[in-house]
Each structure stands twice: as structure tokens, then as C-alpha cells.
Amino acid sequence: MIRDLIHDIVAKSLVSLRESGKLPMIDLPAFDVERPQIAEHGDYATNAAMKLAAAVRATGEKANPRALGETLAAHLRETVDLVPAYDLIESVEVAGPGFINFRLKPAWLLRQARQVVDDAAHFGAINIGRGQKVNLEFVSANPTGPVTIGNGRGAFIGDTLGNVMRAAGFEVTKEYYFNDSGAQIEKLGRSMEYYLRLALGESDTVKPDEGYFGPYYENVAQRMLDAGAHTSVSTETPKPRSRRKKSPEAPTEAPDARAMLTLPEGERAARIGKAAAAVIMSDIRQTMARLHIEFDIYFNEADLTTSGAREEGIEALRAAGFTKEEDGALWAKTTAFGDDKDRVLLRSTGGPTYFASDVAYMRNKYGRGFERLILVLGPDHHGYIGRLKAISGMLGHSVDDVEILLYQLVTIKIGDEVMKMGKRLGNAITLDELYEDVGPDVARFFYLMRSSDSQLDFDLKLARKQSEENPGLSVQYAYARAASVFRKAADAGYTAQEYEKANASALLTDPTVPANAREHALALMRQILRLEEIVERVALAREPHHLTRYGMDLSEAYHRFYETNPILKAGTDVAQPTRLARLQLMRAAQVGLARTLTLLGMSAPERMEREQIAEPAKQAE
């Protein structure tokens, strides 16, 4: 990465200056290399001189950051001239309170176009993760209904973060935890029993006081009956564990819903609930798949209960001395690791709590060799951070090996009208409905435009627009436009081989290229090369929203380049080497756009369908 290279150059210069006595013998301070906000300040800047001044002052000596900057800059200029590998730097200047600004060589920048094109499939990939095994859990919505637009935020954040962390060299497993056992499943079972009986014509059936109701559940009931109709009758308890191992994608064998209605009172609700949950789980998977959210593992909580893992987890805590009995219940001493109160593992009535499953699940994850566990959770899980970290501590890991990423609420806005919603309000919009409305790509982009810490107002009116005002589409438009130019170029007899191997510095040597065209070409290259820095930042800070911002910046730079650097435009006379150079830059931009879109989980379309524009007659002949 260019930034690291510059950091390295500066660090070496500081050491060298200290050895030659031009700096006092002090511990060299940490310093930053970053992109200045203002283009006139160059490509990169470092605050090394100011940090150095502060370090010198700390020893009681006087120090002038500006003067130190001059000393450092002078040494840097010499170094850059001497070392061939540093040939990318055009100038080193001191500015403001003591910043040192670096400017990159135009010829070097343009040379990178070919590198980018040659590395099309992996451009942007870095290796800061060094293969660290990371478990990334997200969505994990209960299989008691369709996924809502609220859950959706976790879905897109998790999926994209996973993509980017992989590109950054982490070994990421994306995981969905299905809470498919326990009281809520029984509640679902009671609701479904009602709908099943209703569907079978038992008009005297009684609706439970509370539960899951609505057309969706009627539909689930119908599908349960349809599926059971052509399956052998079996009320045997299924073995979820072995089934999952066989094939996580295989549809569950459909138990006969009618037969389940005859089960004894005690097990009926649980069995029906489980069967219904299986149907809902397959719906959820389908929702995820069509939005291009990919999980490596769908983990069923039931596996923890049937395998005895939950009891083993409790035993492990007991053996480690983190349990206590009080008021007839068994508690975990989570306060030992910073939680604000201890948590119950086994209720005084005997049954294990949800928390006991959490313990078993985390133990399972560590058992699979993950070094770091990331959980993407909704705003209602704020209270869980302390206890989850405490589990990590009790299991002998650092509390910091568990990271909780909380995202804030989602609302839908149409024009100026903000719709508040929630399951409780009964007007929760499902992710499927949003998919139908705006498609997977725009949905993904809009969800990722905001920092997770901010509330998300999803602007449906803007999302529905099929023009470049729609920021989600603008990145794809840029890609498609480039594709169109390449098609035209092929028609005109240019081969990819020809321009991909061309020398882009023709843009510097051709006197007919206007200055602003050259500037926009260089600006485009700078923007393309920024992708690696974005990948690093997203991966380390766990903030996927920077990628959408970058996508907008890149497509804007692309458009400016496109407007000022004609290639095949009628009526323009462009020298052949310049034409090839521009094609190469455009290809590099397309690579950057494609990589950005891919990381965002969006498609990179060769053609875009536009809204039907009223374009009468003319085209007819």
C-alpha cells in the first residue's frame, strides 16, 4: 500500500537523522500518514514533524515543528532521489504548522493502471488479516416469521463486512444461528395448530390469546399440509443433528401435519412448532439467497440441546468455578468479567435458560478453532454485550475476543413521510417486500450508506428512482457505461490485449491532451488506488459503510474522466496512443468499480435497463 510505503520512508529518515546527530537521541514518536482533505495539499501528508516536536519538548528541550519539518523534508528529498523503489514521489513540501506533504509522480500513477488491470480479479485484496480465523454471526432472527427490514440491516452489514474482511486476509465464516427450540417455538406451535385446524375445516378451533398471526402463517399452515400430503406418515422425533450434517441445504423431510395434531397435549405444540420453524427457516434462507447474502453455516440451537452441549457448557463453567447456587437457581458469575449482574443458567424450576444455550454456542465456536467472534446485533440487544463478553472470559478466552457490533434502528421514508414500524405495531415490513420494491442491489447499497451507529432512514422514493440520482445505481451505471465503451471499441477493431498492455503515459506526452483532461485522468487513478485503503479501514474498523462512500467517489471520478477524455466520440480527433491509454484507464476504473460492487454484494451489469423514456417515432425506421 502506498501509504505504508510512505510511512516506511519517513520512519527510516527519522532513524537516519537521529544517527547522524541532526535529531536529539530520543524515542521516535508514532506518527500518521494520511490523505489530506484538500487536494492542493498533495496525495499524502504526515504529521511526523509535529509529533517529533512534542516528543522533544517532553524532554525539556525547545523544538520548532516547522524547522524540524524542513530538516526532515530535506532528508526525504535526498532519500527519494537515491532509492529507486521510492521513485513514486514527485515532491516533498513542508506546509502549515509543520505538515509534510507528498505528491505522487503522474507517470507513476498512470503506470499503475496496467497493474490494476493485470490484477483484475484480486485488486484491492491485502493481507492484514494474516489468516486469522473469524466467526461472523449475523441476522440470527428467530424462525418464527419472515425477516424484517430491521433484521435486514444486520444481514447487509454482516455479509459485506465478511466479504471485505476476506479481501483483507481474514479467514471468515459467516454464520446464522437459528433459535429453533424452546418456549417461543412452542408458542409458534400453538399458533400453527390453530391455523392447521382452521385449514382442515375445524371451525370451532380456539385461537390462542397470544402468538403469531396473520396471512403469512395461514400460508405456512397450508404448505405444511401440502407437503405432508405426499409424504409417508411419521411422527417419529427427527434427528436434527445428523440431518444437518448430511446436507444443510436439503429440505427437511416433511412430517405429516395432520398426524401431529393427534399427538398428546404435552408434545404437540413443540412438534408442530418445530415443523413450522423448518418451513419458516427455508423461507428465510430463500430471502437471504435472493439478496445475495451468503452464509457458510446455518446453526440450529436444537443441536446444542440434543447433543448435550448445553449441559457440558454448564459443567465447564462449574469446573472453572464460575457458578453459584442461589434462590434455588444455578447462576453464572458473569460479574467477574465486568457484566453488571450475574446471570441464571438453570432456573429454580429446573429448566435451562437461553443464556445457557449462549454459553454452549460460544463454547462450540471456540471449539471449532475461531480466534475471534464477531456478532452483529440489533439495537435491542444492547444489554447483551456484557454477558456475552463474560462468557468468553469464563471460557478462558479474552473478553476482547468477542466483538459485538450493534446497529441502530431502520425506518422507511417515502418523501417526507417517515413510517415508524415494529413487530409490536404490527406493520413490520419484510425484507422480501423491500426486495420486490427496489431489487437486491439498491437495497444493499442503501442499507450500507449509513454508519451502523446512526439510525437508518431508508428513502424509498429515492431508492425507486431508476436514474443516476439514485446513488445505488450510479456506481452500476458507471460500470455499465464503461462496458458500453468497450463494446464500441471492439466494434471499431480495438482488442483488449492491445489497450491492456498499452502505455498510459501517452496522456502526459501528448500535447493535444488538455490540462483538465490530464488532471481528471490522474484524479481517477488516485481514486482507484484508494480501494486498498478502504478495504483496510472497513476490515479493521468493522465499518462497511465506507465502501459505499468510496463507490460514489470512484464513480464520480470516473464520470469526470469520461466527460473530459473522449475515446471514440464522433467528431473528436484523438491520437492513437492516447486513445489506447484512455481505454486502459477506463479498464482500470472498471476493475475498481467491479471489485467495489462485488465486495458490496452487488452485481456489475454489462448493460442497464433504463426506464422507458418516451422516445417516439425516431427509432422506428
Place this chain on the structure above:
RNA sequence: GUGCUCGUAGCUCAGUGGAUAGAGCGUUGGCCUGCGGAGCCAAAGGUCGGAGGUUCGAAUCCUCUCGAGCACGCCA
């Protein structure tokens, strides 16, 4: 009551302790009519909620304060 998040342009929001605080949408003005076409260029618009503090330097860190949202079960 306690805790967490947020408060930045008309709206929705970026902003890694650094220089003149940015983008999209919206608004206004100009250009353009076809390499992808609803495009391009430009402008206006800010006491970064408020007050102290730390620092060479604060939208960013600390304290207090005001406002908004959410969470605080032997529920799952």
C-alpha cells in the same frame, strides 16, 4: 433512575486528534442533444446542540448540560 447510541448544510448523512468541516438529494444559474442518452459545470447554503476543560491543534478526547432514540427479566 442506570446504561448505550445519536445531535454536523433545507433533508438524509460522511468525517482515522490535524491545515480552508465534505457527499448525495433538494434549490438556483449556465452549458449540452447522441463514446450510455434524466448528462456536464457552477453557485448558494454551517455559531459541527450548548458550556467548560485537555492539547502545539478538538466536530473528534474528558466533564457538565439540553434534546432524540433504544435497552435495562429465573422472556426467548
